[in-house]
Amino acid sequence: MGMRTDVTDDIGEELKRPAPHRGRRNWFWRVISESTQAKVGLGVLLFFIAIALLAPWIMPYDPRTSVGEPYEPPSWEHPLGLDDGGVDMVSLLIQGGRVSLVVGFAATLVAVLIGGGIGIIAGYFGGWSDSLLMRITDYFLVIPDLPLAIVVAAVWGPSLSHLIFVIALLLWTTTARIVRAQVKSVRERVYVRRAGSLGASDLRIVFRHVLPQIGPLLAANVVLTVAVAIFDETALTFLGLGDPTAITWGSIITFAFLRTAISAGAWWAVIPAGLCVAFVIMGCFWLGQAIEDALNPRLKVSYLSTRSFRVLKPSAPEDG
Amino acid sequence: MSLLEVRDLHVWFDRPGGERLHAVQGVSLDLDAGDRMGLVGESGCGKTTIVLSLLGLLPPSATVAGDVRFEGESILVDDEETLQLHRWTGISMVFQGAMNALNPVKTVETQIVEPMEFHGTAEGADARRRAGELLELVGIPTDAGARYPHEFSGGMRQRAALAMALACDPKVLLADEPTTALDVMVQAQILELLVALAKELGLALVLVTHDLPVVAQVCDRAAVMYAGEIVETGPMDLLFHAPRHPYTRLLFAATPGLHGQDEVVSIPGTPPRLDREIVGCPFHPRCDRAFDRCRVERPELRWLSEHRRAACHLNDEPAVAGRGGA
Amino acid sequence: MSRVQADPRTPPTANDSDGAPLLEVTDLFATYPVRRGIVGALKRERRRVVRAVDGVTFSLDRGEMLALVGESGCGKTTTAKAVLRLIDPVSGTIRLSGRDITTTPQRQLRPLRKTMQMIYQDPYESLDPRFRVSQVVEEPLAIHGEHRGRGARHGQVVDALTRAELTPPELFADRYPHELSGGQRQRVAIAASLVLGPELLVADEPVSMLDVSVRAGILTLLDRLRRENDMGVLMITHDLSTAAHFADRIAVMYLGRIVEEGPARKVIEDPQHPYTKALLSVVPRRDPRERLAPQILRGETPNPIDVPAGCRFHPRCPVVRDECRATDPELRPVPGAPDHRAACVLIGT
Numbered sequence: 001m002g003m004r005t006d007v008t009d010d011i012g013e014e015l016k017r018p019a020p021h022r023g024r025r026n027w028f029w030r031v032i033s034e035s036t037q038a039k040v041g042l043g044v045l046l047f048f049i050a051i052a053l054l055a056p057w058i059m060p061y062d063p064r065t066s067v068g069e070p071y072e073p074p075s076w077e078h079p080l081g082l083d084d085g086g087v088d089m090v091s092l093l094i095q096g097g098r099v100s101l102v103v104g105f106a107a108t109l110v111a112v113l114i115g116g117g118i119g120i121i122a123g124y125f126g127g128w129s130d131s132l133l134m135r136i137t138d139y140f141l142v143i144p145d146l147p148l149a150i151v152v153a154a155v156w157g158p159s160l161s162h163l164i165f166v167i168a169l170l171l172w173t174t175t176a177r178i179v180r181a182q183v184k185s186v187r188e189r190v191y192v193r194r195a196g197s198l199g200a201s202d203l204r205i206v207f208r209h210v211l212p213q214i215g216p217l218l219a220a221n222v223v224l225t226v227a228v229a230i231f232d233e234t235a236l237t238f239l240g241l242g243d244p245t246a247i248t249w250g251s252i253i254t255f256a257f258l259r260t261a262i263s264a265g266a267w268w269a270v271i272p273a274g275l276c277v278a279f280v281i282m283g284c285f286w287l288g289q290a291i292e293d294a295l296n297p298r299l300k301v302s303y304l305s306t307r308s309f310r311v312l313k314p315s316a317p318e319d320g
Numbered sequence: 321m322s323l324l325e326v327r328d329l330h331v332w333f334d335r336p337g338g339e340r341l342h343a344v345q346g347v348s349l350d351l352d353a354g355d356r357m358g359l360v361g362e363s364g365c366g367k368t369t370i371v372l373s374l375l376g377l378l379p380p381s382a383t384v385a386g387d388v389r390f391e392g393e394s395i396l397v398d399d400e401e402t403l404q405l406h407r408w409t410g411i412s413m414v415f416q417g418a419m420n421a422l423n424p425v426k427t428v429e430t431q432i433v434e435p436m437e438f439h440g441t442a443e444g445a446d447a448r449r450r451a452g453e454l455l456e457l458v459g460i461p462t463d464a465g466a467r468y469p470h471e472f473s474g475g476m477r478q479r480a481a482l483a484m485a486l487a488c489d490p491k492v493l494l495a496d497e498p499t500t501a502l503d504v505m506v507q508a509q510i511l512e513l514l515v516a517l518a519k520e521l522g523l524a525l526v527l528v529t530h531d532l533p534v535v536a537q538v539c540d541r542a543a544v545m546y547a548g549e550i551v552e553t554g555p556m557d558l559l560f561h562a563p564r565h566p567y568t569r570l571l572f573a574a575t576p577g578l579h580g581q582d583e584v585v586s587i588p589g590t591p592p593r594l595d596r597e598i599v600g601c602p603f604h605p606r607c608d609r610a611f612d613r614c615r616v617e618r619p620e621l622r623w624l625s626e627h628r629r630a631a632c633h634l635n636d637e638p639a640v641a642g643r644g645g646a
Numbered sequence: 647m648s649r650v651q652a653d654p655r656t657p658p659t660a661n662d663s664d665g666a667p668l669l670e671v672t673d674l675f676a677t678y679p680v681r682r683g684i685v686g687a688l689k690r691e692r693r694r695v696v697r698a699v700d701g702v703t704f705s706l707d708r709g710e711m712l713a714l715v716g717e718s719g720c721g722k723t724t725t726a727k728a729v730l731r732l733i734d735p736v737s738g739t740i741r742l743s744g745r746d747i748t749t750t751p752q753r754q755l756r757p758l759r760k761t762m763q764m765i766y767q768d769p770y771e772s773l774d775p776r777f778r779v780s781q782v783v784e785e786p787l788a789i790h791g792e793h794r795g796r797g798a799r800h801g802q803v804v805d806a807l808t809r810a811e812l813t814p815p816e817l818f819a820d821r822y823p824h825e826l827s828g829g830q831r832q833r834v835a836i837a838a839s840l841v842l843g844p845e846l847l848v849a850d851e852p853v854s855m856l857d858v859s860v861r862a863g864i865l866t867l868l869d870r871l872r873r874e875n876d877m878g879v880l881m882i883t884h885d886l887s888t889a890a891h892f893a894d895r896i897a898v899m900y901l902g903r904i905v906e907e908g909p910a911r912k913v914i915e916d917p918q919h920p921y922t923k924a925l926l927s928v929v930p931r932r933d934p935r936e937r938l939a940p941q942i943l944r945g946e947t948p949n950p951i952d953v954p955a956g957c958r959f960h961p962r963c964p965v966v967r968d969e970c971r972a973t974d975p976e977l978r979p980v981p982g983a984p985d986h987r988a989a990c991v992l993i994g995t
Contacts, residue, residue, distance in 0.1 A: 190771040197732055199759035200789045212776050308398040309378040312330075312385035362857040473946050503717035503884065508928035508942045530858060533930035537938065556934040574859050576887040577932050578914060584891055586863035590827050 027216050031294040038294075041286030048280050052098040061088040063095040063247055071266040081268035083252070084259040089268055093276060096249040100277070103160060103248065104230035107167035111229070112222050115172035119179025124187055124206060134180070141173045145232075146239070153241040160243045167232045171225050178221050182214040189213075220291035227284035234277050249273045321392055323524050324351040324374070324411070324492055329386035329396070331369050331378065339595040343369045345548040346386075348621075351492065351524045356515070358535035358542030358556070359528045360571075364591060365545040367528045368416065371494045375413055376403035390492070409439050412490040416497045419477035422469035428480045429455070429465030435487040454483040459513060475506035479513065486517070493518070496528045511538050532575050536560065541627065544568045547591050547602035550621055554628040564630035566607045601633070609634055666744035668878040669706040669729065669846055674699050674738035676721075676728045680951060696950045698724040699735070700902030700958075703977070708845065711872055711879040713889035713910070716899035717925075719947055722882045725899070726848045729880065730762055731755055742846065760790055763839035765868075767851040769831035773823040780819035783807060783838045790842065802841055810837035811867055829860035836867065840875075847872065850882045865892050886929050890914045898922050901950055901958045904977060908986030918980050918988035920963050957991070965992065 032038045051058070061067055066086035067078075074081040080089035122133040149166045156162050186192060192209050200208075236242060237250030238257070252273040256262075261269035331344035344366045351357060359367045372378055373396065374388060388396040390406050397403065415421060423431055432451040436442040442450050452462045458479040469477055478498060485493060495514065499507040515538055518525045527539055535542050536556050543553040544567065552565040563569040573585045589606035592598050601607070604614040613633045621631040676699035682691055699721045706712050714722040727733045729740055731747060740748045747758065766772040773782050783803045786792075793799050807815035810833040823831055832852060839847060849868060853861040869892055872879045883889055889896050890910055897907040898919065906919040917923045924941040931938065943962045948954060954961050960970040969991055977987040981994055 190766055190768055191774040193732075194764070194766060194772050195774075195785070197730060197759065197764050198786050198789055199756040200785075204789065209774055307380040308400070309376075309380060309382035309384060311396060311398045312383060362859060475946055503947070504886070504925065504928055505717060505943055506946060508930075508940055511930075512940075512942060531930070532858070533932050536932055536934040537930040560933055561935075571858060572932055574862055575932050576862075576891045578887050578890055578926065578929055584862040584865075586861065586866070587859035588863075 027294070028219070028291075031291050035290040035294065037286045038290030041283045041288075041290060044279055044283030045287065048097055048101065048276070048283070051094055052101050055094050055098050059091045059094050061091045063087060063091040071261065071264050071269065073266075074268055080272050081266065083269050084255065084261065084266075089272060092247060092252055093249070093272055095247045096252050096273065097276060099160070099246055099248040100230055100233055100250065101280070103164055103167070103233045104226050104280075107164045107171065107229040107233070108222060108225045110164065110168035111171035111225060112175050112218070114168065115175030116179050116218065118172070119176040120183050120206060120210070122176070123180040123183025124202070124210065126184070130180075133176075137173050137176050140169065145170050149236050149239070149241050158241055158243055160246050163233065163236060163242045166236065166241070167229050170232065171228060175218075175221055175225060179214065179218065182217055183210055186210050186213045216291060216295050220288045220295070223284050223288035223291065227281040227288070230277060230280055230284075249277050253277075322350040322352050323355075323391060325387075325389040326350075326370075326374075327387040327389075329370065329373060329388065330384065331366070331373055332383045333379075334381040334383070335595065341594045343548055343594060344373070345594075345598075347545075347548075347550055349543055349550070349553070351526065353491065353522055353524050354518070355541070356518055356525045356527070356539045358539035359526055359545065360530065360532060360535050360542050361545035362530050362571075362591070364594070366548040367545050368496055371413060371496055371526065371528055374411055374492075374494060375407055376400075404439075407439075408435050408485075408490060409441060409488040410490055411492040411494065412485040412488065413494040414478075414481050414485045414496065414498050417501065418481035418498075419474055419501070422477060422480060424469055427466050427468055428460075428472070428483075431480070432465070432483050432487050435484060439488050441488045451483070451487070454486055455480075457486070457517065458483045459509075474502055475509060478502065478506075478510055482510075482513070482517075486521070489521075490523070492524045492526070494526045494528065497530075498527070499534065500529070500531070507534070514538060532572060544571065547598065548594055549602070549631065550629070551603065551632070552628075552630040553621075554630075558628065564624060564628065564635055565603075565632045566609050566634070567603050570608070601631075613637075666741070667705040668708045668710075668743060669880070670739070670741040670744075671705065671725075671729060672703050672739040672741075674702045674725065674728060674740065675736040676724050676733060677736050678724075694951050697902050697953055698950055699728060700950075700953065702738075702899075702902070702904055704897055704904060704907065706846070706878045706880055708878050709872060709876045710895065711869065711881060711893045712895045712897060713881045713883055713893035714897050714899060715883055715886060715889050717884060717947055719901070719950055720899040721902040721950070722899050723850060726764070726850055726880060726882050730764055730848055732764075757790070760786075760842045761844050762846040762848070763842070763844040765832070765835055765839060765847065765849040765852050768855055769828045769835060770823075770855070772835050773831055775823055777823075778819070779807070779812075779821050779823070779826075779834050782823075782834055783841055786838060786842050792842065803837075806837040806841040807834075809840055809871065810834070811863075812837065827860075828856045829864060832856065832864055833867070836864075836871070840871065843875070844877060846878050846880070848880045848882070851884070852881070853888070854883070854885065861888070868892070886914070886926060898925070901947065901953055903958060903989065905959065905990070906988040907977060908980070908983065908988075912983060912986045916986075918986070918993055919959075919990050920965055920992075921959050922988070924964065957989075967991065 032042060064087065067088055068082050068086045070082065070084045070086050072078065072082040072086070078088050078090070080093070083089055083092060118133050118137065122130040148169065152162055152166050187210065192205060195205050195209055233242070233248060234250035234253065237248055238254045242248065242250060253270055256269040326347060326349050329344055329347045333341040333343055335341055347370055359370065361367050373384055376395065378384065384396060386396060387394060390410055395402060395406055429448065429451050432454055433447045436447045436450065451465060455462050455465050460476060460479050460483070469480065472480065498514065499510050502510065511534065514525065517523060527535060529535060539556055541553065541555045542559060543550045544559070544565065545551065546567050552559065552563065552568045559568055560572055563572070570585065570587050574587060576584045587606050592602050598618065600616050601610070601614040601619050604610040607614065617633070619631040619633050621629050622635070623629050624635060677695040677697055680694040680696060682693060702725055704712065714725060716722050724733065728735045735748060738748065739746060742758065742762065747755065780803050783806050784799050787799050787802060793802055803819065804815045807818055812818045812830065812833050823834070826834065852868065853864050856864065865888065868879060871877065881889070881893060893910045895908060896910045896913040897904045898913065898921065899905065900921050906913060906917065906922045913922065914926065917926055924943050927939060927941040941964060945962060948961070956971040956973055957975055960966050963970065973991060975989045975991050977989045978993050980986045980988060
């Protein structure tokens with residue numbers, strides 16, 4: 001009996017099957033396929049993204065040209081009516097969606113890059129760099145959002161890029177804290193320390209071992225940050241801090257408000273835009289929450305469940 | 321009538337993917353007062369599931385069948401009231417890793433008093449006095465009761481967990497891997513304590529562990545488990561010197577002895593999956609004495625003599641078995 | 647089924663040409679600081695340290711397996727980490743093949759890491775769950791830039807898997823760790839440490855988290871590999887029986903010091919230090935007929951923050967004498983067995 005038999009016999013039924021196509025790689029697809037909530041959320045997001053991408057081809061009218069009377073009610077040619085300037089609402093919404101989504105995603109990208117970078121450095125290296133970066137983070141957390149936005153707008157002038165910048169400035173801290181916490185814990189995992197003892201450089205460890213492990217959580221965070229970014233865009237534009245010439249969902253609501261759409265009874269000038277924002281935010285939340293829940297399997301087990309284990313009653317004794 | 325009787329216990333677990341895991345496959349055993357019985361097996365053999373069933377602590381994903389009787393009364397029920405009647409007051413348990421499961425924000429004394437008050441066996445000053453007695457019994461200085469778990473060492477915490485388990489004067493004590501995470505010296509202390517307590521209090525002790533030498537030193541008899549079923553039972557002495565199941569023999573052979581020059585073996589292969597029906601003897605793919613019958617027919621756990629049971633075809637075929645055993 | 651004949655150990659193979667042992671540790675000290683916190687600092691409390699390794703000296707030859715044995719807190723794991731320079735020692739010398747690596751900066755150590763590898767205790771945590779087995783074994787090659795080109799590396803991976811007895815290697819190469827059993831994962835870890843051809847292997851409790859039935863296979867593998875490749879193996883374990891069966895020499899540690907050291911059989915059969923004797927007496931035996939005469943020491947091992955003065959074992963020693971409270975004994979050879987040493991005033995009396 002050779003030395004090898006104890007291991008070849010290890011190969012049970014399972015290992016005789018071909019290696020699974022992707023194994024752990026596609027956690028994203030796993031989450032999507034297993035969660036209805038994720039499917040709906042992603043669906044909603046993809047819907048709006050598709051509309052934004054296909055805008056040049058599907059916009060019925062030019063969003064800056066008047067095609068009728070101010071606040072004309074919805075009709076067959078204009079399903080959502082016209083705004084105060086006689087512009088078709090559907091076209092406005094499509095155009096607004098493009099810009100709002102771009103602002104939301106761009107701000108999120110900047111926020112995640114800054115926050116992620118700071119979080120990784122603080123979490124991985126610890127020590128004084130951690131303390132320093134975390135104090136900076138705390139400082140930004142403490143700054144009141146609105147005054148900051150107002151100051152930036154006042155000093156640099158209102159524009160979309162400034163808006164993106166301000167939103168990013170408000171959002172990066174959350175990402176930084178989450179990433180730092182995760183990196184700190186992953187860093188202590190045995191396989192990460194083992195990579196270090198093999199002689200791997202810090203860069204390699206971060207990119208090959210740490211980032212993939214925090215990837216899913218980062219993804220959840222990104223998605224949820226987009227929701228907040230879009231909301232912030234709406235709010236800040238409403239307060240007049242955005243580019244007055246740009247068409248965004250926020251500006252649509254703002255102008256409708258300023259131009260007394262509500263007292264004119266023109267709900268179509270206000271509500272659809274608000275609903276668009278609400279749907280995108282909900283889509284983001286659903287998707288983000290589904291990813292987060294999938295990452296935390298312990299949430300599924302309820303030890304305080306009122307249900308009990310089942311007891312099988314013995315089957316009726318046979319006669320004789 | 322034995323103190324604790326288990327008859328044909330089956331436990332299934334529903335997995336998230338929809339499969340059913342047959343974790344315990346028809347286990348029967350008896351326990352009398354003063355018995356010190358070991359339940360031995362490697363990971364996944366079902367020993368912890370069995371003791372959890374005895375206390376009705378299985379999760380909602382579990383389904384059980386069979387009968388468990390404590391002092392004649394059936395306790396394999398899903399009715400909390402019936403379970404509570406005997407939990408802790410009749411049968412109690414030191415859980416695996418109990419020393420890490422103590423409540424960090426309550427003093428040790430409070431945690432010993434808690435079960436007494438909950439089960440109504442003592443109250444107030446009476447309960448506290450009794451807690452003090454228990455602490456002394458397990459070798460913790462009485463004034464240490466006012467301390468918090470994090471102030472204790474691992475061994476002391478395990479003693480505290482033991483005191484908690486004894487709070488309501490149980491008749492049966494289930495100890496699940498009580499010394500696994502402890503140093504060998506502390507382990508010796510705890511095991512000595514367990515044996516002394518069992519003798520002094522007349523407890524029936526069930527020691528669940530994968531560590532054969534521990535069972536050999538503490539218990540007078542043991543049940544060896546594999547793939548959810550008991551494959552052999554008997555007095556410790558005979559299990560080592562005259563095993564009647566190849567797994568028992570190989571398990572002992574895989575444990576290095578301190579002084580002996582015996583060969584140390586490993587058992588090739590892995591245990592069978594419990595979510596599939598097992599054909600033939602569950603151990604046959606790894607067995608060094610398997611023959612044709614083992615592949616097709618599942619052996620029953622049969623009585624070989626008054627105190628011995630084994631589930632192996634070799635016991636039926638003395639010609640094949642040679643020395644009449646495994 | 648793997649079997650090991652526990653015959654008298656063949657002597658370790660010769661050292662390298664200039665006679666220096668593979669690993670030489672002299673007077674090693676390593677500590678961990680105990681955080682005082684703000685309140686402590688304000689109260690000007692003395693800074694306390696955990697004296698994890700408190701003066702350790704030993705050597706390891708090529709092809710030899712030395713077991714560092716002891717209970718938790720004795721400093722065996724810290725010693726191993728210090729030897730691999732995963733933590734920095736406070737003082738002392740570590741020589742690898744004659745070269746002093748005690749204070750070498752981490753950057754310069756990197757190429758040396760090819761020659762010293764570690765096997766970790768937890769096979770369920772030591773492999774990156776996102777890496778396939780082939781990637782795990784290939785990583786050391788990629789880190790050190792060995793064998794460029796996919797084909798060459800793949801060949802090394804297959805070779806390492808085969809040597810770790812994971813055959814056929816192709817079947818294992820594409821798997822993820824979670825598809826393998828604990829024993830198989832540990833073999834993957836072994837393969838990954840073999841692939842660079844190390845001279846020194848540190849195994850930290852390599853089988854303590856595995857089922858009993860697979861332990862011998864892994865230990866036998868390690869044993870065979872160190873003989874075939876002339877590797878020195880430093881095995882950390884709390885299990886005296888394992889050490890007795892597989893190691894050439896055993897060093898027993900207590901509170902940061904080696905208190906007894908010598909050929910495995912001698913330490914087990916003829917222990918000299920009272921701690922070793924007590925420890926051996928309480929190891930449970932497989933045979934129920936073997937009645938122990940256990941010498942159960944009272945209390946527990948003191949905290950390495952407060953090491954007792956004099957002989958560190960004296961508060962618990964069953965044969966303590968007055969001089970033990972004052973003298974901190976050195977390791978001295980047992981009469982008649984120069985390779986067997988113990989740190990006790992009773993030696994030689």
